[in-house]
Amino acid sequence: MYCKQILYLSAVNILWAHWQEPEKFIPERFLKGKDTIEKNSFIPFGGGIRFCPGKHVAVAALKMLMVSLFEKYEVELVEPNKPLKTVFKLGNTCQEMKVYLTSKSIS
Numbered sequence: 001m002y003c004k005q006i007l008y009l010s011a012v013n014i015l016w017a018h019w020q021e022p023e024k025f026i027p028e029r030f031l032k033g034k035d036t037i038e039k040n041s042f043i044p045f046g047g048g049i050r051f052c053p054g055k056h057v058a059v060a061a062l063k064m065l066m067v068s069l070f071e072k073y074e075v076e077l078v079e080p081n082k083p084l085k086t087v088f089k090l091g092n093t094c095q096e097m098k099v100y101l102t103s104k105s106i107s
């Protein structure tokens with residue numbers, strides 16, 4: 001018999017003890033540099049010996065996706081004030097996010 005344990009990392013990453021307005025999407029908070037972020041306060045890839053070995057592949061792929069998208073399109077939320085619909089599946093997954101895409105080559 002064995003027992004599975006799953007850490008609720010999404011909750012760890014939004015602790016009031018570490019972040020101001022943790023529920024808000026403020027990516028600029030990461031621009032201040034690594035030294036301003038408290039150790040183990042943001043661990044989307046886990047930690048310790050079971051740390052995600054795919055982290056660098058995932059980050060590189062996501063950066064390429066973002067650059068390809070924003071290079072070619074203006075992206076605007078259809079309903080900017082509507083809260084995101086998310087569901088918890090090991091992490092929080094966005095279920096729906098409607099956006100307008102405008103080709104930069106046309107405008």
Ligand code: HEM
Binds near residue numbers: 044047050058
């Ligand atoms: C945004 C993308 C990803 C996120 C957020 C993510 C997150 C995680 C997390 C939280 C864990 C568990 C760490 C723990 O148990 O403490 C994990 C484990 C793992 N991840 Fe990822 N991961 C991502 C992408 C990837 C990719 C692209 C690969 C492979 C190419 C990968 C391969 C693995 C493997 C093999 C483990 C198990 C490690 C072990 O148990 O020793 N992950 N990941």
